[in-house]
Amino acid sequence: MSTPVTTSTLPQAPTFEQVREDLIRPLHKNTFANKLWIRFLIVIIILGAIAYGHQLIKGLGVTDMRDYSAWGVYIANFVFWVAVSLIGSLISSILKLLHQNWSNPLSRIAEMIALGAITMAAASIVIDMGRPDRLQNVVLHGRLQSPILWDFFVVNTYLVISIILLYLPLIPDIAILRDRMTDSPPWQRKLYKALSLGWHGTQEQWRLLRRSMIVMIILILPVAFSIHTVTSWLFAVNSRTGWHSTIFGPYFIAGAFVAGSAAVIIAMYVFRKRHKLQQYITDRHFNMMNKLLVLTMLLYLYFNINEYLVPGYTWQRLDGEHLRELFLGHQAPLFWLTQILGLVAPIVLLLFRRMRKPLPSLIISIFVLLGAWMKRMLIVIPTQFHPEFPIQNVPKHFLEYIPTYTEYVISAATLAGAMLIITLLVRVFPVVPIWEEAHDRGINKIFKAEKTSNIHENEA
Amino acid sequence: MKDQQHNPTNDSRRNFLKQSALLGAGVVAGAGVLASCSNQPAGSGEKIKLLTATGELVEVDPSQIKRVRKEKLTELQERGREGLTGHHWTWVIDLAKCKNARKCMDACVGAHELKPYQSHINVLQMQDSKSGAPYYMPTPCFHCDNPPCTKVCPVNATFKRSDGIVLIDNLRCIGCRFCIAACPYSARRFQWFEPDYTEEQKNRVYDVELNVPQKKGTITKCLMSADRLRIGKLPYCVSACPNGVYWFGDKLEDTVTNGTTHETVKFSELIRDNAGYTYFEDLGTKPQVYYLPPKNRTSPYVPVDKFQEKYEEKRG
Numbered sequence: 063m064s065t066p067v068t069t070s071t072l073p074q075a076p077t078f079e080q081v082r083e084d085l086i087r088p089l090h091k092n093t094f095a096n097k098l099w100i101r102f103l104i105v106i107i108i109l110g111a112i113a114y115g116h117q118l119i120k121g122l123g124v125t126d127m128r129d130y131s132a133w134g135v136y137i138a139n140f141v142f143w144v145a146v147s148l149i150g151s152l153i154s155s156i157l158k159l160l161h162q163n164w165s166n167p168l169s170r171i172a173e174m175i176a177l178g179a180i181t182m183a184a185a186s187i188v189i190d191m192g193r194p195d196r197l198q199n200v201v202l203h204g205r206l207q208s209p210i211l212w213d214f215f216v217v218n219t220y221l222v223i224s225i226i227l228l229y230l231p232l233i234p235d236i237a238i239l240r241d242r243m244t245d246s247p248p249w250q251r252k253l254y255k256a257l258s259l260g261w262h263g264t265q266e267q268w269r270l271l272r273r274s275m276i277v278m279i280i281l282i283l284p285v286a287f288s289i290h291t292v293t294s295w296l297f298a299v300n301s302r303t304g305w306h307s308t309i310f311g312p313y314f315i316a317g318a319f320v321a322g323s324a325a326v327i328i329a330m331y332v333f334r335k336r337h338k339l340q341q342y343i344t345d346r347h348f349n350m351m352n353k354l355l356v357l358t359m360l361l362y363l364y365f366n367i368n369e370y371l372v373p374g375y376t377w378q379r380l381d382g383e384h385l386r387e388l389f390l391g392h393q394a395p396l397f398w399l400t401q402i403l404g405l406v407a408p409i410v411l412l413l414f415r416r417m418r419k420p421l422p423s424l425i426i427s428i429f430v431l432l433g434a435w436m437k438r439m440l441i442v443i444p445t446q447f448h449p450e451f452p453i454q455n456v457p458k459h460f461l462e463y464i465p466t467y468t469e470y471v472i473s474a475a476t477l478a479g480a481m482l483i484i485t486l487l488v489r490v491f492p493v494v495p496i497w498e499e500a501h502d503r504g505i506n507k508i509f510k511a512e513k514t515s516n517i518h519e520n521e522a
Numbered sequence: 523m524k525d526q527q528h529n530p531t532n533d534s535r536r537n538f539l540k541q542s543a544l545l546g547a548g549v550v551a552g553a554g555v556l557a558s559c560s561n562q563p564a565g566s567g568e569k570i571k572l573l574t575a576t577g578e579l580v581e582v583d584p585s586q587i588k589r590v591r592k593e594k595l596t597e598l599q600e601r602g603r604e605g606l607t608g609h610h611w612t613w614v615i616d617l618a619k620c621k622n623a624r625k626c627m628d629a630c631v632g633a634h635e636l637k638p639y640q641s642h643i644n645v646l647q648m649q650d651s652k653s654g655a656p657y658y659m660p661t662p663c664f665h666c667d668n669p670p671c672t673k674v675c676p677v678n679a680t681f682k683r684s685d686g687i688v689l690i691d692n693l694r695c696i697g698c699r700f701c702i703a704a705c706p707y708s709a710r711r712f713q714w715f716e717p718d719y720t721e722e723q724k725n726r727v728y729d730v731e732l733n734v735p736q737k738k739g740t741i742t743k744c745l746m747s748a749d750r751l752r753i754g755k756l757p758y759c760v761s762a763c764p765n766g767v768y769w770f771g772d773k774l775e776d777t778v779t780n781g782t783t784h785e786t787v788k789f790s791e792l793i794r795d796n797a798g799y800t801y802f803e804d805l806g807t808k809p810q811v812y813y814l815p816p817k818n819r820t821s822p823y824v825p826v827d828k829f830q831e832k833y834e835e836k837r838g
Binding site for chain 2: 120121122123125127128129130132133190191192193194196197199200202203204205207208209210211214296297299300301302305446449450451452453454455456457458459460
């Protein structure tokens with residue numbers, strides 16, 4: 063199972079130096095596999111950029127979106143990325159405010175995922191625009207009545223807060239890196255020096271850090287809830303069957319926590335393995351994260367039942383048409399696969415302790431995350447084919463929506479983009495917060511003393 | 523613990539924390555600040571005489587004068603955003619008369635330089651029940667008095683004019699397609715590709731009231747032929763109809779004129795005597811296009827896809 067790291071053979075109570083070195087070690091060498099992975103991601107992003115250039119020149123017609131399916135995979139991607147980004151606030155804010163200290167080592171993973179995801183959410187919305195060259199009109203001629211404007215401001219605000227919430231707890235760690243990573247290339251040393259903001263771990267600095275973190279942890283909550291509620295309103299404010307629903311806000315937020323928790327479990331598995339962090343991201347963390355995932359999935363299932371059963375009971379004209387399509391029609395295979403493999407089966411499986419071990423939970427989380435993306439497609443697309451008037455006098459292919467290669471390549475590029483952001487962050491910053499880990503292990507005293515003595519050494 | 527003495531790095535850190543909190547708040551407040559920007563000269567104690575829009579002469583302090591921010595628009599854009607004063611256009615479509623000639627669609631496609639499947643007016647073959655005879659129903663934009671499409675537009679590219687027409691400004695549209703999602707009547711089309719124009723055609727001055735030249739990546743929709751109304755003519759589709767389907771007129775004058783026979787009747791009487799109605803009143807959109815029921819249906823049943831070939835997309 064967990065292979066002990068060679069330099070820190072002590073199974074119990076490692077010292078601060080051991081914790082520090084364990085968490086810093088992966089930053090020392092850029093492995094061949096890592097280089098290859100980064101190049102692979104860049105190749106996908108370049109392919110996506112070429113596909114996007116093609117779309118810019120030819121027009122959005124290179125996608126399969128048409129007048130009766132005017133929103134497609136890009137909007138589904140947007141909703142998906144916004145959903146994933148919400149995990150930052152769940153782990154770093156909600157769990158912290160509830161004093162769930164077990165999640166502390168995961169907070170940075172969650173924040174990095176949040177940053178990657180919210181960046182790609184912003185990119186997805188620009189990719190979907192017919193005239194991205196006129197983006198400035200949103201500021202110049204913005205109308206506050208439009209939910210797009212609310213989304214525009216709340217996405218940007220969340221992006222800024224996510225960066226701050228990632229950065230604040232990083233500062234003491236960057237100071238450690240500044241002092242310890244003296245063998246790294248000059249750009250990296252400069253980066254640490256600049257970003258550590260002259261952190262010396264004085265009492266005043268700690269006081270400021272704690273206070274500002276509390277401010278940000280509380281501030282991010284309303285913004286996080288707003289961002290996904292407003293995203294759901296992009297659909298709910300239209301009087302269309304399948305969209306015009308009063309529970310869309312909480313429904314989307316519950317779904318977001320499901321997608322984000324699954325993403326964190328996947329990332330936990332990858333970094334634990336790659337960075338040999340078995341002592342820091344333990345089976346207990348997997349156990350707890352999977353319990354959290356089950357909790358959010360049960361909540362999401364509850365909203366799903368509400369969302370489908372209530373209109374399904376009355377079976378009104380267009381609701382009936384829409385639901386027949388989902389339950390029994392063309393969308394039925396995808397719908398049931400998504401609901402069963404992405405929601406019901408994971409809930410049942412994760413009730414068993416064995417399934418909450420790292421490897422089984424990785425596989426389950428991959429299904430949950432795929433299901434989360436498919437679910438966004440199923441929310442965005444089928445509704446549009448049930449307008450009030452019949453669809454006539456349009457080309458035959460207007461009657462269905464099958465994403466083109468261009469759309470898939472661009473979508474893959476946003477996925478690669480999010481992963482590249484996370485990969486690069488993990489390349490230069492420790493994935494588990496060093497000082498928080500030390501604090502939770504009750505060895506922060508050593509840390510402080512060591513820090514202050516360091517300053518004197520440097521000044522001398 | 524003795525390095526509590528004044529430390530410059532400590533200060534910069536405090537500033538940073540302050541700034542980062544401010545930055546978060548600043549982004550939230552950004553919208554409000556942008557909206558409230560205006561030029562205000564300082565007060566001097568003198569009063570300035572001004573004539574209000576209602577014809578009253580008033581005195582105000584110079585500091586109270588706010589310059590009206592004028593958007594940079596071309597003359598055609600500016601003119602197109604103002605409605606024709608003293609009118610509220612309305613439309614009555616007599617379903618009993620429509621014989622599926624589709625001349626309205628051709629006229630629309632010609633005038634607005636569209637592909638056949640993009641026609642702003644769409645003649646639908648309707649069959650309300652299995653036993654009932656089919657009928658043909660032309661559907662333009664309903665120019666709702668409470669339009670869902672203009673509400674959701676983030677940039678005021680689609681707007682409701684004082685004369686009731688819902689227009690679009692294709693130099694403003696960002697192509698988000700929220701209005702397509704919002705419209706319950708499927709009245710909106712999108713330019714998914716670059717329209718087939720020569721360089722010369724493409725560079726014409728854009729006319730909001732005709733929405734020509736069409737632009738890639740923007741919305742196009744029925745404009746009630748606002749350019750024709752400006753010169754006192756009936757819309758393109760209304761004039762093109764050979765069967766007397768369309769009555770077009772002005773609610774404020776309570777008159778509508780038939781596009782084929784040029785007969786003019788009272789709008790309210792036409793609606794009352796023929797049981798006129800609008801579509802989906804329960805949505806609260808207050809559509810301004812009225813229908814007369816398809817009585818005495820004589821049109822033969824034609825398979826819906828009989829004209830399909832004409833509307834196929836020719837992909838290059």
